[in-house]
Amino acid sequence: MTSIALIVVIGLLGGIAIGLQAPLASAINQRLGILESVFIGHLGGLIAVGVPLLIMGGGRLAHWQTVPTLALSAGLLGVVVVGSTVLMVPRIGVAAAIVLIITGQLLMAATIDHFGLFGVLLKPLTVHRLIGLGLVLLGVWWALRH
Numbered sequence: 001m002t003s004i005a006l007i008v009v010i011g012l013l014g015g016i017a018i019g020l021q022a023p024l025a026s027a028i029n030q031r032l033g034i035l036e037s038v039f040i041g042h043l044g045g046l047i048a049v050g051v052p053l054l055i056m057g058g059g060r061l062a063h064w065q066t067v068p069t070l071a072l073s074a075g076l077l078g079v080v081v082v083g084s085t086v087l088m089v090p091r092i093g094v095a096a097a098i099v100l101i102i103t104g105q106l107l108m109a110a111t112i113d114h115f116g117l118f119g120v121l122l123k124p125l126t127v128h129r130l131i132g133l134g135l136v137l138l139g140v141w142w143a144l145r146h
Helices: 003-032 034-055 061-066 069-092 094-115 127-145
Strands: none
Touching: 003 034, 003 069, 003 094, 034 069, 069 094, 094 127
């Protein structure tokens, strides 16, 4: 498998995981509550990553102080992602919730690329990229409208 094919497969698996996580976390929310749903979801992630880290002797966790302070907020952002998904799914459905999440990701990604934030490759927002984002926003409006 070529490297680009592997990246595509990994991306699709990540998308499938998000598509599955939304209704599953929503089911926990409906039975236990939003905070409990977010907690259980993150606890599962902690265990899934914590066990291999324990087996590896902690990996490079001892060097966590070398990570930029802002980057340490990634876990908090994960709480926002799961929490917002859990709130949206029972109200607008899985597909519409995922469309909104992906739209937010694309808008933020285009902003980050345009300004080269967080040390990423600077990729200016061109007319073609704006048209593409506009089409996505049109698709969001269409998906939520019908």
